[in-house]
Amino acid sequence: xxxxxxxxxxxxxxxxxxxxxxxxxxxxxxxxxxxxxxxxxxxxxxxxxxxxxxxxxxxxxxxxxxxxxxxxxxxxxxxxxxxxxxxxxxxxxxxxxxxxxxxxxxxxxxxxxxxxxxxxxxxxxxxxxxxxxxxxxxxxxxxxxxxxxxxxxxxxxxxxxxxxxxxxxxxxxxxxxxxxxxxxxxxxxxxxxxxxxxxxxxxxxxxxxxxxxxxxxxxxxxxxxxxxxxxxxxxxxxxxxxxxxxxxxxxxxxxxxxxxxxxxxxxxxxxxxxxxxxxxxxxxxxxxxxxxxxxxxxxxxxxxxxxxxxxxxxxxxxxxxxxxxxxxxxxxxxxxxxxxxxxxxxxxxxxxxxxxxxxxxxxxxxxxxxxxxxxxx
Amino acid sequence: xxxxxxxxxxxxxxxxxxxxxxxxxxxxxxxxxxxxxxxxxxxxxxxxxxxxxxxxxxxxxxxxxxxxxxxxxxxxxxxxxxxxxxxxxxxxxxxxxxxxxxxxxxxxxxxxxxxxxxxxxxxxxxxxxxxxxxxxxxxxxxxxxxxxxxxxxxxxxxxxxxxxxxxxxxxxxxxxxxxxxxxxxxxxxxxxxxxxxxxxxxxxxxxxxxxxxxxxxxxxxxxxxxxxxxxxxxxxxxxxxxxxxxxxxxxxxxxxxxxxxxxxxxxxxxxxxxxxxxxxxxxxxxxxxxxxxxxxxxxxxxxxxxxxxxxxxxxxxxxxxxxxxxxxxxxxx
Numbered sequence: 001x002x003x004x005x006x007x008x009x010x011x012x013x014x015x016x017x018x019x020x021x022x023x024x025x026x027x028x029x030x031x032x033x034x035x036x037x038x039x040x041x042x043x044x045x046x047x048x049x050x051x052x053x054x055x056x057x058x059x060x061x062x063x064x065x066x067x068x069x070x071x072x073x074x075x076x077x078x079x080x081x082x083x084x085x086x087x088x089x090x091x092x093x094x095x096x097x098x099x100x101x102x103x104x105x106x107x108x109x110x111x112x113x114x115x116x117x118x119x120x121x122x123x124x125x126x127x128x129x130x131x132x133x134x135x136x137x138x139x140x141x142x143x144x145x146x147x148x149x150x151x152x153x154x155x156x157x158x159x160x161x162x163x164x165x166x167x168x169x170x171x172x173x174x175x176x177x178x179x180x181x182x183x184x185x186x187x188x189x190x191x192x193x194x195x196x197x198x199x200x201x202x203x204x205x206x207x208x209x210x211x212x213x214x215x216x217x218x219x220x221x222x223x224x225x226x227x228x229x230x231x232x233x234x235x236x237x238x239x240x241x242x243x244x245x246x247x248x249x250x251x252x253x254x255x256x257x258x259x260x261x262x263x264x265x266x267x268x269x270x271x272x273x274x275x276x277x278x279x280x281x282x283x284x285x286x287x288x289x290x291x292x293x294x295x296x297x298x299x300x301x302x303x304x305x306x307x308x309x310x311x312x313x314x315x316x317x318x319x320x321x322x323x324x325x326x327x328x329x330x331x332x333x334x335x336x337x338x339x340x341x342x343x344x345x346x347x348x349x350x351x352x353x354x355x356x357x358x359x360x361x362x363x364x365x366x367x368x369x370x371x372x373x374x375x376x377x
Numbered sequence: 378x379x380x381x382x383x384x385x386x387x388x389x390x391x392x393x394x395x396x397x398x399x400x401x402x403x404x405x406x407x408x409x410x411x412x413x414x415x416x417x418x419x420x421x422x423x424x425x426x427x428x429x430x431x432x433x434x435x436x437x438x439x440x441x442x443x444x445x446x447x448x449x450x451x452x453x454x455x456x457x458x459x460x461x462x463x464x465x466x467x468x469x470x471x472x473x474x475x476x477x478x479x480x481x482x483x484x485x486x487x488x489x490x491x492x493x494x495x496x497x498x499x500x501x502x503x504x505x506x507x508x509x510x511x512x513x514x515x516x517x518x519x520x521x522x523x524x525x526x527x528x529x530x531x532x533x534x535x536x537x538x539x540x541x542x543x544x545x546x547x548x549x550x551x552x553x554x555x556x557x558x559x560x561x562x563x564x565x566x567x568x569x570x571x572x573x574x575x576x577x578x579x580x581x582x583x584x585x586x587x588x589x590x591x592x593x594x595x596x597x598x599x600x601x602x603x604x605x606x607x608x609x610x611x612x613x614x615x616x617x618x619x620x621x622x623x624x625x626x627x628x629x630x631x632x633x634x635x636x637x638x639x640x641x642x643x644x645x646x647x648x649x650x651x652x653x654x655x656x657x658x659x660x661x662x663x664x665x666x667x668x669x670x671x672x673x674x675x676x677x678x679x680x681x682x683x684x685x686x687x688x689x690x691x692x693x694x695x696x697x698x699x700x701x702x703x704x705x706x707x708x709x710x
Binding site: 103104105106108109110112113115116120123124125200201202204205206207208209210211212215216372374375376 | 466
């Protein structure tokens with residue numbers, strides 16, 4: 001630390017060396033040189049300029065060009081006025097040589113920003129820790145079921161199914177995690193996406209870079225969706241490996257009683273991952289919208305999680321059955337459609353349409369808010 | 378948010394907007410926040426290209442809000458402005474900015490942080506990123522700390538990293554909000570040198586500061602804000618021209634000195650006491666006008682007036698500032 005601060009930057013040193021011939025002598029004599037003081041331009045009096053428009057202002061600038069070397073030495077060193085005078089003629093050259101249009105956007109710039117976003121997300125210890133927790137849960141559930149399932153075979157439903165086949169643990173893990181833990185994980189990443197940047201102040205620098213608001217929002221959403229799929233895949237992989245280690249492999253008996261081959265079982269797991277990932281991506285849109293409204297990421301995260309829990313509560317009230325189809329978490333559990341024989345495509349399609357609707361709705365809310373928001377953090 | 382078009386008769390009218398003329402133009406720029414607080418009130422600003430422009434004002438006078446508007450972070454309530462002759466979205470790749478202190482990702486290294494912000498610029502080339510980042514770090518003297526996490530940076534190093542971020546690409550305009558905040562005197566000097574160096578390449582530097590001496594040393598132009606309004610705007614010399622320089626003569630023969638100075642035609646000749654000095658010594662001061670101090674000295678001595686000391690008191694920007702914004706750095710409502 002100290003070395004970096006104590007060592008003068010090489011660039012500065014070089015520049016000093018370049019300017020030394022002109023700076024040393026005039027600076028020492030500067031306090032004595034008094035005569036030109038009165039020749040400072042009278043044309044640009046303070047106060048007068050406050051009311052004038054941009055049109056006349058360059059006159060003041062032009063006056064400076066002439067008056068520069070004659071400026072009061074006590075105020076600005078002669079060295080500086082000299083360098084000011086010297087750099088004036090240089091000025092039009094870059095202006096003339098510069099291409100008239102702004103620098104061109106580079107192909108792949110969007111993907112570069114997305115790559116940066118993904119690297120940031122997947123290198124952040126907090127996000128990795130959450131993935132690790134998600135990976136541990138199926139292992140714990142698997143071991144628990146193994147211990148329970150070992151003594152007697154008098155089991156029912158999901159437990160029996162899991163104990164009977166290694167692939168079923170994946171579906172069991174999803175049905176545990178999709179209710180709260182996976183939504184929380186995704187909410188943390190998506191809810192933090194804008195609010196965290198705003199709270200940390202990095203948002204102003206990203207937008208000044210300029211990242212572009214719509215572009216940044218799109219990148220943030222895609223990033224959250226990738227994380228949602230990563231979380232889903234981590235759960236599936238962990239459950240699959242645990243299941244294969246702890247339970248017998250072989251043909252899978254579905255909820256409808258039919259038996260399918262193990263290969264097809266794996267295919268259906270992939271299908272479930274696709275569906276659950278989409279569900280979590282839809283939730284990510286909700287969290288991102290929340291994130292656009294605050295500079296405190298915990299607020300956006302908490303709001304999303306509270307919404308999820310509230311929906312679960314509403315779903316549990318039989319009198320409110322009519323509302324249930326409009327609640328996002330209602331559709332989270334529908335991945336069990338892949339366990340029907342044949343696959344209940346209609347149910348999956350319905351769920352995916354609901355997710356799409358949520359992405360469009362909350363994506364629009366996020367965009368409407370973020371695109372016009374004053375960034376004051 | 379619309380770009381300002383220059384009138385054909387303007388001095389730089391021949392050039393297309395943005396090719397010459399001003400790096401920043403604002404007309405009637407106003408920002409009223411929700412709740413009715415007017416942060417910036419009808420601001421007319423013109424920052425000539427190639428200038429080092431000091432943007433001064435007490436805390437809360439609207440400097441940062443103005444900068445945020447220029448960077449497209451805050452939408453103006455009224456008025457128009459242009460940056461490099463165009464809208465902020467198009468100008469920003471050519472603008473380096475330091476706004477309200479450094480802000481980076483604490484868990485990333487300094488270098489990784491710069492890579493992150495470089496990736497956010499759609500015009501920046503990925504191929505040259507490593508070289509540009511290394512150059513920017515070297516320019517602010519952070520090469521040795523490039524791999525260190527930002528979390529472990531000192532305040533001065535953080536400030537340097539923010540300046541490095543502003544220097545990632547070829548810039549035509551640098552907007553630096555309080556660039557020397559948190560820097561030690563050596564760091565402050567280095568920033569000053571850096572600003573001069575950058576300006577000598579033809580880059581316009583727009584620097585907000587409350588350190589007046591600093592602005593005086595760095596800047597060619599300045600604007601002074603008070604409570605959201607512009608109270609002065611012009612070259613440093615023209616701003617100072619409002620307050621005249623005075624010659625101060627320390628002498629045991631105050632009446633004689635005053636007479637000689639009046640005889641030479643100096644205005645506003647005053648005899649003042651010197652606190653705690655020899656009872657017989659007095660201070661005679663007068664507006665210097667166009668006179669050379671060494672001539673005054675010779676004249677006084679010729680007339681038999683003993684001169685113990687002669688000094689020229691230059692008006693500092695601080696005097697001008699205090700005259701325009703009032704005493705003290707109180708926060709404006």
